[in-house]
Amino acid sequence: MDREAALHLMEHFLAAYNEGNPKHLDRCLHPDYRHPNPAVERGIEGMRGAVRRWAASVEDLRLTLDDLVVEGDKVVARMTFSGRQVGTILDIPPSGKHFSVGLIDIFLVEDGLFAQHWDEMDLLGLHRQLGALPA
Numbered sequence: 001m002d003r004e005a006a007l008h009l010m011e012h013f014l015a016a017y018n019e020g021n022p023k024h025l026d027r028c029l030h031p032d033y034r035h036p037n038p039a040v041e042r043g044i045e046g047m048r049g050a051v052r053r054w055a056a057s058v059e060d061l062r063l064t065l066d067d068l069v070v071e072g073d074k075v076v077a078r079m080t081f082s083g084r085q086v087g088t089i090l091d092i093p094p095s096g097k098h099f100s101v102g103l104i105d106i107f108l109v110e111d112g113l114f115a116q117h118w119d120e121m122d123l124l125g126l127h128r129q130l131g132a133l134p135a
Helices: 003-018 022-027 044-057 123-129
Strands: 029-034 058-071 074-085 098-110 113-121
Touching: 003 022, 003 044, 003 058, 003 074, 003 098, 003 113, 022 044, 029 044, 044 058, 098 123
Parallel strands: 029 113
Antiparallel strands: 058 074, 074 098, 098 113
């Protein structure tokens, strides 16, 4: 996959979260998409549910692309995830607090679409910013 094609897929992935519209995922995810969380249903519908849950829990949700690396069939995206918590996130009750955390996703590309990903989010920073842990 070349950088331009990867950026095109990322635009749709980011738009799904930033607009709260999971239909953008149809333009960037493989029909048999595999999420790293076994609790998330396999396929695009599982990711649509994830987008809907985040959109319902985070006001002014913003997912921004900070860096992109493309190598063979892998795309690595370093992003910033921010917003204001208005619903339960990862068992943390609504706090009304704003947060901004780093996130790195590694996507596997199959048939020109994202087919799987692995992610690392700054969960310690998220818990601290939402008041679930001491600063």
